[in-house]
Amino acid sequence: MAIETTERGVERLRAQLKGELVTPGDPAYDEARGVWNGMINKRPAMIARCDGVADVQAAVTVAREHDIPIAVRGGGHGVAGRAVVDGGLVIDLEPMHWVRVNPETRRVRAGAGATWGDVDRETQPFGLAVPGGVVSDTGIAGLTLGGGMGHVRRKYGLSCDNLVSADVVTADGAYITASEDEHEDLFWALRGGGGNFGVVTAFEYEAHPVGPDVAMCFVWYDGERATEVLRKFREYAADAPDEVSLLPFYAWVPDLPEFPGESWGDSSVAFLGCYAGDPADGEAELRTVREFGEPVVDFSGTMPYVELQTMLDEDYPNGRLYYWKSLYIDELSDDIIDAVVACAERCPVPLSTVDIWQGGGAPARVGETETAFAHRDAPYGLNFEANWDDPRQTDAAIAWVRDSVAELREFPEIRGQYVNFPGLEEEPSSVPFGENAERLGAVKAEYDPDGVFRAHGNLEPGI
Numbered sequence: 001m002a003i004e005t006t007e008r009g010v011e012r013l014r015a016q017l018k019g020e021l022v023t024p025g026d027p028a029y030d031e032a033r034g035v036w037n038g039m040i041n042k043r044p045a046m047i048a049r050c051d052g053v054a055d056v057q058a059a060v061t062v063a064r065e066h067d068i069p070i071a072v073r074g075g076g077h078g079v080a081g082r083a084v085v086d087g088g089l090v091i092d093l094e095p096m097h098w099v100r101v102n103p104e105t106r107r108v109r110a111g112a113g114a115t116w117g118d119v120d121r122e123t124q125p126f127g128l129a130v131p132g133g134v135v136s137d138t139g140i141a142g143l144t145l146g147g148g149m150g151h152v153r154r155k156y157g158l159s160c161d162n163l164v165s166a167d168v169v170t171a172d173g174a175y176i177t178a179s180e181d182e183h184e185d186l187f188w189a190l191r192g193g194g195g196n197f198g199v200v201t202a203f204e205y206e207a208h209p210v211g212p213d214v215a216m217c218f219v220w221y222d223g224e225r226a227t228e229v230l231r232k233f234r235e236y237a238a239d240a241p242d243e244v245s246l247l248p249f250y251a252w253v254p255d256l257p258e259f260p261g262e263s264w265g266d267s268s269v270a271f272l273g274c275y276a277g278d279p280a281d282g283e284a285e286l287r288t289v290r291e292f293g294e295p296v297v298d299f300s301g302t303m304p305y306v307e308l309q310t311m312l313d314e315d316y317p318n319g320r321l322y323y324w325k326s327l328y329i330d331e332l333s334d335d336i337i338d339a340v341v342a343c344a345e346r347c348p349v350p351l352s353t354v355d356i357w358q359g360g361g362a363p364a365r366v367g368e369t370e371t372a373f374a375h376r377d378a379p380y381g382l383n384f385e386a387n388w389d390d391p392r393q394t395d396a397a398i399a400w401v402r403d404s405v406a407e408l409r410e411f412p413e414i415r416g417q418y419v420n421f422p423g424l425e426e427e428p429s430s431v432p433f434g435e436n437a438e439r440l441g442a443v444k445a446e447y448d449p450d451g452v453f454r455a456h457g458n459l460e461p462g463i
Contacts, residue, residue, distance in 0.1 A: 006045045006087070009066035016058040019051035019095060032092070033084060035073070038319040039394065040081035044071070047090040053167070053175055053201050056091060060199060061173040063089045064452050072199050072453070075115040075139025079322050080422050082142075082195070091199055093141065101126060106207045107164065112141040112200050116150075120306050129210035129305060131156045134247070134272075136310045141200060146420035147192045147373045149381070151216075151308060154245040154361025155276035156208045160191035160373055161366060164206055168198040171452040175201075189443040192373025193433065194419055196440075196459050197447050208276075211305030215275040215282025217246075218299040218311070219290050220259075223267025226250060226341045229292040230269065230356070234332045236288055237379070242361040244285060246273040250344040250354040253296065263296050267345065274308060316387075320351075323386045323398050325405045326421035328378035330413040332356070339411070340382065343404035348396040349388035354404075357381035374434035375416035382408065383421050429459045 014021045022032040023046045032047045045068065048059040063070045069088030075097060084090055096111035099118050103126040110119055117136035123129055132150045133143050140159070148159020156162065165179035166187065178187035189197055221229045233248055240246070248271045255264045271289050275282025279302045290300055316322075329336060344354040359379045366376060384404045386397040401423065408414050417432040429437040437459075445461035 006066065006068060009062050009068050009089070010046050012066075013046065013048060013059060013062045013089075016062070017048055017050075017055050019055050020049040022047040022049065033090070034319075035081065035083050036077050036316075036318050037079050037081060037322045039321040039323060040078075040084060042081065042084045042086045044085055044090045045087050047092050049092045049095055051095055053169065056093070056169045056199050056201055057173045057175060059089060059091045060169055060171065060452070064171065064173070064450075070453060072141075072195060074141030075113050075118070075137070077135070077138040077316075078142055079324050079420070080425055093199075093201065096201065099123075101128070101207070103128065108205045108207050110140055110203050110205070112202060114140050116140060116143070116309065120309050123207055124211055124304075124306050127209055127211060128207040130205040130207050131159050131162055132309070133159075134309070135312050135316050136306075137313060140203060142195070143420060144203060145190060145193070145195045145200065147418065148420075149357055149418075151245055151274035152208070152210055152276040153363060154358065155242045156210075157362040157366070158192070158373060158376075159205075160371060161363065162206045162208075163191055163203060165204040166190050166200045167202040168200050170198045171448040171450065185443050186447055189372050189440055191371035192419065193436070193440045193443070194459065196444055196453050198453065210276060213279050213302050214305045214308060215279040215286055215302050216300060216308050217271055217273045217286040217289050219292075220253065220268045220270045220296040220298070221293050222263075222296055223250065223269060223345075225293050226267070226269045226344075227337055229271075230332075230337045230341070231334070232292040233271070233289075233356075234337070237358050237360070240358070240360075241285065243275050243277040243282065244273060244358075245276070245361070246271060246289065246358040248272075248356050250341065251352075252350040258299070259297055265350070266296075268296060272311075315351075321388050321391065321394060321397070323401055323423060324383055324421040325401050325423040326381060326383040326418040327405060327408055327414050328359075328375045328416040328418070329356075329380040329382055330378060330415065332380055333411075333413060336408070336411055336413060339408060343384070343400075343407060346400065346404075347386075348400055349386055349393050351387040351389070352397070352400075353385045353387070355381075355383040355385060357383070368434075369436060369439075372433065372436050372440055373419070374432065374436050375418075378416065381418055382414075383418070385421075433459070
């Protein structure tokens with residue numbers, strides 16, 4: 001791409017944009033190009049901080065006509081680095097973070113720059129929630145387009161399962177709405193197929209009665225008992241009610257006063273869970289999880305839903321280095337439990353976790369091809385989550401994740417990949433999208449035949 005072509009694009013877009021256009025040399029450039037994952041360090045030619053749909057249309061049109069690569073940034077947390085592109089245009093939607101709630105219809109509309117914290121803040125006064133993530137400053141756009149697993153997923157489904165419609169600027173600059181009644185094929189693709197089809201500028205969701213208080217469990221067990229407590233989790237999860245969504249993870253006890261000092265730095269298995277129903281019923285139901293053994297510490301109880309949603313925020317600060325890869329598990333066998341624990345014990349960066357997401361419930365009752373989100377029938381998800389602060393540890397952290405995933409893939413019970421935890425998208429699209437990859441390629445060919453949007457590098461038109 002010629003420098004003069006990019007410069008002409010900058011001049012043209014600056015003349016059309018209502019929002020701010022940030023370019024190299026501007027005082028705000030380094031902050032504007034930064035993303036949550038400190039491992040990602042790219043230098044775009046320009047960053048369009050879009051004030052509204054017209055800005056997005058102008059940005060897409062200029063980039064297409066000047067053949068400038070596009071990345072789209074929503075509200076936060078793009079772990080794979082899709083939100084920024086070297087030498088190209090970042091369409092930054094963060095200024096579009098508005099949220100509107102209709103408590104009578106239980107419908108919520110939100111701009112694509114909103115975070116789940118923004119949504120929770122507006123919905124909880126009405127005792128409502130849209131199923132989102134487990135960290136409040138995660139952006140709604142990326143999470144929803146890739147699926148969206150959160151604290152109430154087994155009762156109310158994934159974020160993408162609660163999407164009612166999406167406003168989209170397409171590759172030719174058109175503004176359309178995708179829903180069950182309009183552009184149905186695009187709507188199908190947006191529910192779990194990622195962001196390769198256009199720029200979603202607004203999301204409309206169905207909300208559900210949640211909170212203001214919920215029963216939750218957050219109990220930590222000694223890592224030496226990891227195999228034992230994970231087997232008990234497997235037994236409990238086999239017939240747990242839909243109201244319960246659990247996330248056990250292997251971790252290391254942080255040096256914090258809330259934890260016993262003698263356990264600081266020790267390995268542990270923590271169980272974080274929520275009960276989407278009456279808190280009294282939830283406390284009784286979750287007692288079983290709290291009695292898997294003698295805990296190191298138990299923070300369980302009843303708390304406001306908004307507090308549960310922010311509980312993990314401090315563990316995922318902006319600028320930390322992150323590399324995450326995921327798998328799905330058809331059966332949590334003894335051998336797989338042993339392998340997961342062995343991989344966890346070899347972790348070189350103790351800010352990391354190994355997460356086992358409890359599946360089943362509402363997401364599993366949606367047909368495999370009803371939405372683009374694949375592998376939804378798997379009873380468990382597995383994520384190797386390397387988190388570290390020292391750049392000198394980068395090679396070791398990445399190698400640990402890749403080696404662990406490769407080892408687990410040797411088991412016949414292992415398949416797939418969660419779209420939002422993809423490493424750096426090293427795998428072909430058949431891995432995260434499964435049998436839906438071919439149809440996604442056809443939708444891509446219909447709405448973006450020239451590949452204007454290339455955030456998911458492993459999905460091409462007409463695959």
